[in-house]
Amino acid sequence: MGVPNASEDLSSEMEVDAFRQLFPLRFFERHLAESIRPDGAVASANGSALVKIGSTTMLTAIKMEVMTPSFESPDEGCLAIDFHMPPICSPIVRPGRPAEASPVVSKQLSDTISSSRMIDLKELSLVSGKAAWMAYLDVYCLDADGALFDTALLSAVAALSHLQFPAVAMNDDGKIVLVSDEDGQKRAQEPVNKEKRKLTLKSIPFSLTCILHKNYILADPTAEEESIMETHVTIVLDTSGQLISLYKPGGPVLAYTSAIQDCVAITRQRVKELKSFLDNENSAMEV
Amino acid sequence: MEIERGDGRSPNQLRPLACSSSILHRAHGSASWVQGETKVLAAVYGPKAGTKKNENPQKASIEIIWKPKTGQIGKVEKEYEMILKKTLESICIRTIYPNTTISVIVQASFLLPCAINASCAALVDAGIPLKHLAVAICCSVTDSGCIMLDPTKGEEEKMKAFAYLVFPNAIVSVLPERSLQAGSEPMTHGIMTSVTQGAMSVDDYLHCLERGRAASARLSEILRKNIGPKSTSGASKAG
Numbered sequence: 001m002g003v004p005n006a007s008e009d010l011s012s013e014m015e016v017d018a019f020r021q022l023f024p025l026r027f028f029e030r031h032l033a034e035s036i037r038p039d040g041a042v043a044s045a046n047g048s049a050l051v052k053i054g055s056t057t058m059l060t061a062i063k064m065e066v067m068t069p070s071f072e073s074p075d076e077g078c079l080a081i082d083f084h085m086p087p088i089c090s091p092i093v094r095p096g097r098p099a100e101a102s103p104v105v106s107k108q109l110s111d112t113i114s115s116s117r118m119i120d121l122k123e124l125s126l127v128s129g130k131a132a133w134m135a136y137l138d139v140y141c142l143d144a145d146g147a148l149f150d151t152a153l154l155s156a157v158a159a160l161s162h163l164q165f166p167a168v169a170m171n172d173d174g175k176i177v178l179v180s181d182e183d184g185q186k187r188a189q190e191p192v193n194k195e196k197r198k199l200t201l202k203s204i205p206f207s208l209t210c211i212l213h214k215n216y217i218l219a220d221p222t223a224e225e226e227s228i229m230e231t232h233v234t235i236v237l238d239t240s241g242q243l244i245s246l247y248k249p250g251g252p253v254l255a256y257t258s259a260i261q262d263c264v265a266i267t268r269q270r271v272k273e274l275k276s277f278l279d280n281e282n283s284a285m286e287v
Numbered sequence: 288m289e290i291e292r293g294d295g296r297s298p299n300q301l302r303p304l305a306c307s308s309s310i311l312h313r314a315h316g317s318a319s320w321v322q323g324e325t326k327v328l329a330a331v332y333g334p335k336a337g338t339k340k341n342e343n344p345q346k347a348s349i350e351i352i353w354k355p356k357t358g359q360i361g362k363v364e365k366e367y368e369m370i371l372k373k374t375l376e377s378i379c380i381r382t383i384y385p386n387t388t389i390s391v392i393v394q395a396s397f398l399l400p401c402a403i404n405a406s407c408a409a410l411v412d413a414g415i416p417l418k419h420l421a422v423a424i425c426c427s428v429t430d431s432g433c434i435m436l437d438p439t440k441g442e443e444e445k446m447k448a449f450a451y452l453v454f455p456n457a458i459v460s461v462l463p464e465r466s467l468q469a470g471s472e473p474m475t476h477g478i479m480t481s482v483t484q485g486a487m488s489v490d491d492y493l494h495c496l497e498r499g500r501a502a503s504a505r506l507s508e509i510l511r512k513n514i515g516p517k518s519t520s521g522a523s524k525a526g
Binding site: 092100103104106107108111115116117230231237238241242243244245246247248249250251252254255256257260261264 | 341361362363365366369370372373374375376377448450453455476477478479480481482483484485486487488489491492493496
């Protein structure tokens, strides 16, 4: 990907020969203020993360609860993902009226996490047919400045990578109860014993939203850019290179194959960056 | 490699289509779209005066109400409403009627592509000016990497991944072909909307795009025939 002679003057028309101009540098510079705090963000939750990309900030908290699994899948637990946009995040969101974007991003998040098969629900099982974990994953948007889905997905993934299962034991009635760490040596259930208290994540999905405008592709837009230019494409790739989702909801600009391939190339780079970022943060937390 | 499909179709074959318009008498425009066993009904009211608060008053705004056949309105319906709204906004010429609202009500349970085709036909029936039509198709990818077009609900659930793709339809025009191209690809090759589910490789997705384009050419012929001007019959719908 060559470095474009990035003209700051967007009003100059591109010639047909200079077909696409990518402006990755300008935007990556603006969004160099990325930071991830994978754990400790919420002390009372089983897993949490606070993620900031540019100004967009998302806080994810995971709470675990024991429930009886459904009849059709007695070996699987359940993961419920919900995305909230409280009025603090943006002047457009009013109290009492949920934002339009919130159920859409919520569904996109749950679709992406289930399509990518990052989590094996069988790991959430405790006693086959009788008890399994139900994980409530809530993503709260604290500051909505564009590219909401990217930040939300990253914070959900960061929180899941730090999820700690609470210790449980079966009491005399055959029910599962939480134990505190002091009286630990009751009959601990097999998948949740002291060594294996975290989820294993397979290939992790990462996403990038781009705006298409005439012949330009702008990566990682802010809210102001999103409101001016209406065509955006969100591409989710996982670490093994599979395309999990290519989401382009209408918009006045049509996406041709060349544009899609360019966007996929930028997304691949982004996946590498985010993966190394997440790994660094995780290892920093372990120490 | 031929795959056995439940109803004996080949991978590139679409289900039998039927489209009829002006079926509801009170609505300003209406259309039904039947694809195999799936039937979708769309009704259009508008342009009506006034826009909602967050909408731009310099353009007509489009309001979508998606009613599932059974059950309550949940996140799935809200997402489909948003996708349909953005798709229809890009095909309507919205600056002709500023500060108005066009309502599109869709009765469907799933299968977003059928709903998009039906709403397009309903918009034409209502006389809303459009730049071009939107033609929607669903492509699914099997575990072995084979692409199948237009899966039924049962087939869709067994697939590794599927993609809903919406293309603009070909413009039949008196102007020479070159003026309709943007760059080196003709206009019908661009996608307007794409929603995917499930994991597939990038190459699979590009194959889906190619098959989808071929199918959309066929679909747009059918659409053009069905929505074409009818012979004089029936009184005008005044009010």
